Amino acid sequence: MKKNILAEIITVGDELLYGQVIDTNSAWMGEELGKIGIRIKQITSISDQREAICEALSAAIERADVVLMTGGLGPTKDDLTKHTLAEYFKTELQLHQPSLDDVEAIFKRYNRPMLEVNRQQAFLPATCTPIRNVLGTAPGMLFQEQDTLICSMPGVPFEMKRMMTDTVLPLLQSHFQLPKIVHKVVQTIGIGESFLAEAIADWENNLPPNLKLAYLPHLAGVRLRLTGVPTAEENLEPLMQAQIEQLSLLIQPYIFAYGEVTLEEAIGQLLKKQNLTIATAESCTGGLVAHKLTSVPGSSAYFMGSVVAYSNDVKTAQLGVKSETLAQHGAVSEETVKQMAEGVRTLLKTDIGVATSGIAGPDGGTPEKPVGTIWIAYSDAHQTLARKINYNKTRLLNIEYTTLQVLNLIRQSLPPTVDQ
Template sequence: MEKTAASIITIGDELLIGQVIDTNSAWMAQELNKIGVWVRHRLAVGDVWDDIWKALDEESAQSQIILITGGLGPTADDITKPLLNEYFGGKIVVDEGALANVKHIFEKVLQRPMIERNLKQAEVPDVCKVIQNKRGTAPGMWFEKDNKIFVSMPGVPNEMKGMMTDAVLPALREKFRLPFIAHRTLLTAGIGESFLAEHISAFETALPSYIRLAYLPNYGMVRLRLTIQGEDPLAMEKELQEQFDRLRKLTAQWMVIDEDLTLQEALGKVLKARGRTVGTAESCTGGYIAHLITSIPGSSQYFKGSVVSYANEVKQQILGVSAATLETAGAVSEETVREMAAGALAALDTDYVVVTSGIMGPDGGSAEKPVGTAWVAVANRQRIDAQRFWFRFDRQRNIELTATNALNLLRKFILADG
């Protein structure tokens, strides 16, 4: 089967100068891949008429699907709509559905008056199919020209994702004959990407051409994703599962979970399955671990709370760390995190705690405790385990790596607890 190719064009000067990070195209590419659409190109262009026009010409010469985000706002620099109107030879009209949506948002949701500029959001080229925006005021637009599909959506990620999920992806599935595609994903921790690749090299080499293995590393973890593509869903699913079972056996000692979940989601599943609760006491991570845990819907079932004990007086007054320990061993030490853990269990009245204290940088290190040093403790009422880590990166990455390793240490601790 011939591949169905797509190009993604993101529009906005803010993308080119780094003021805004383009997360739209990455998300769109992932979702297109899931339905069997091959993303040929991803490119960003500024708010320049000729550049956008050229991008449309060049990408439609190579791809059957051109997805566009950005430039649909109500201000003068938002030129995507008038450009598309001219590009497809239309005239601007008011879409009644979009107008009703704009009025509803201003009158019922925002409860403030509209101005003429807001009403212009309901104007669209008469040659497009309107995609109603359930999350904002700017409608999307679907154009067809020379057997090619052009879809223009807002640059606001939440609005774009709503349109893609509700309207665009289902319509693309109907419009094109797409191959069957399926994925299996597992998450590993505690082994680097290169070592992992070496360990499973024979498995990867033996894979048939229609099954691909992807390595997706991120902050001390590596996701492994197997993807199969073909014509026979039943046969493809069976073969994919057989290969995935082999991969699971090869990576068993590092595998966190054999689903496409984050580490914090995997931890949540373990806690919910056991009916247990957890809390955090964080110094160097400043509440980041609590943020990761509570980013998961339903985490209130198992997360009790957090003590961000950044200052030593908080470690003493809230967690009961002794002044003598802080004086002799220091805040970044095994002794301190053990006392923090004991105090957190009592203060938060929880089954488990995870505790951090470290030096994230760029300053504050010493020969004995260099920048990147982190002590992590995990505990229940019967036992406290502590481990020292050292990371060699910038402050933000050191924080993220500390949090990742702390969550994984906690996960293993809970599993060992029975």
Template sequence: MNVSVITIGDEILYGQTVDTNSAWIGEQCSLLGLNVIKVVSIGDDEAEIKHTLQELLKVCEIVFITGGLGPTNDDLTKKTLASFFESGWKTDEQVLKDIEERFKNRRASMLQSNIDQANIPDNAKAVRNLYGTAPGMWFELNGKVVISMPGVPHEMKQMMQNSIFPQIKKKYKLPLILHRYILTAGVGESIIAEKLIDFEKTLPAHIRLAYLPGIAKVKLRLTARGNDFDSMDKELQQLTKNLDKLLHKHIYGYNEDTLEGSVLKLFKEKKLKLAVAESCTGGQVAGTLVSVAGSSAYFEGGIIAYNNEVKKNLLDVKSDTLEKYGAVSEETVIEMVKGVCKKFNADIGLAVSGIAGPKGGTPEKPVGTVWIAFGKTDNIQTKKLSLPGNRKLNILGTTLISLNELRKYVSTQIG
């Protein structure tokens, strides 16, 4: 079944808002067996909305629309859809009740524009909004379905998960599609593909392998299509085991796992304590680690040693080391690990120091040069990075690579 997504808003076209809605909708649709064939972003323009919708309904059974349902004059979607479907207006009493309750809980007064949000086209079914005041709308015409939702991501997602997807599953007989994700880090897409040449040749026709590269990571997706859930699930489980044998040292998790989550799991299993010392990442390594619930079980703390004086005073990095080798050097990060372990009485330390950019590089140490050190004080390992990105990407890349090196160290070096 073919579906399409329209995201509406001048702010998207101007680059002021990043469209994350269509990516999320596309991913969720694929899990349901819905085939997304087009994603279109358009401005708040009545004629363009009507034209785009008309064209998509020629090739799709369902069109999802996000954006333009707010109470202000530039939110044109509801009025445009009423005109497109040649409908009058009705007040949805449940929506009005929801709005009144929300303002009562806020102890705020309702404006007429808020009350008017309960008015929807009379040939549409309202989709309740549990987090906002703009309801979604479900239209049907000549066997086709058009679903309009707010552009606010968390409002749209709860509508899709709680109401819209269940209705779609009830209305249509959807194909059975199963996905399994194998998550890797520290190795490039082309290298993985080379390792999996023979593996891909053995895949049956109803199972496909996709490569989804990201910064310092590659996600592999196995997708099976068929009619028998149990047999498909068993096939994917076996293929996942086969991939694990081929890529074991690069795999940090599966499906919804995260790199920081895998670090947490390892440290808890081995009953280790961690401390970090950061320079160029400015706390992002520590922030990523503690974003996982339960991190207090192993994470002792960290020091952002951006200035050399901080490195010397708080981490006991020697002045001679900094003068002879510089802040961005193997020698410095080794001393940072020793210092942070001592400061926090941690079993293992992680340290990073580098040149994130856009300035600060030299011919010997260009922008993107980063040194990482990690390990116990009597077994410290290091890694030099030469990153090609801008400042933001260099910081993110350093963070992810650091966590992956830490993960590999703990899993292989610690009994």
């Protein structure tokens, strides 16, 4: 049995090279492959050219056990991947009737005429194993060259992800003898990666040899992923759970969830558990806090509505912010943002109101209140509190970071539950 199974990802598309499209597919595939014990050796982005595809594929087959390709399977003339693969593997395209049935069903579902170019998408290399695409018109293709598996999938992220989840990942797990890897994830916010590493250094240094910790920073915080590989017939679950409990004692104030849970999902779970409702009053974030909260399925159980009070007139007329408050302290102030949070809670009759007001930039700042000066507030029946934050970032990042700070303020301000 080969000890380490290596994979290479090839993304096809001029739009990737020009920066018109960001390659999120490779990051997602790399994470999913890591979960089943397959390590990425290389990621390559290439243009929509026959020579580039052939060269990248030949090199990848030499150094990897699995080659995953995305892109170039659309119906237009610049989509060359399928034709190039047929030439590379010395075969011809032939009609695959089940794929044609899927394509016809999609057009029938949307009551749209099917063009000949769409029908052509059901023609696949004769020697490939077709991979069904239940969300789009371009089937995937599986080839084997010597000991290497080659899989070509659409570049559309949601189509690729469904194909990987339904077919490719199970196939890889059955084809290779992969280690039974176990992952435990701890989600943190409010502490930087270096400070987090320092806080848990002794714990990390004393981990058993078969447990490894990864720091995965992102906009919303740092994901800690503990990965375990069993030795002999060892049961990893109790060992890893004991380590997670030790870790939790060290950084409990910064943990918002265990497992693959977003911050807004964690907030939603807390609000549901406590049967609380919430509304937002947003100025500088322009409704992004509301968007985050409502992106969670079932959020109608706790989210009641939002007022995007971008102008002072809306702040006074809709939220009850006092004119003298604005005149004396300005829109970007502790006093104003508190009144906004209290006002939206009263207006929409919710248990909780949160508010944002700030200078996102790039202009609008003053010496007293430079760009990046932002106030956020939380209000419920027992308290109204505000927090000042300062970001020296781009406009969009100021808005994104402020939204995350508001969500974290909600988490920190909610009454503790029995299991917290």
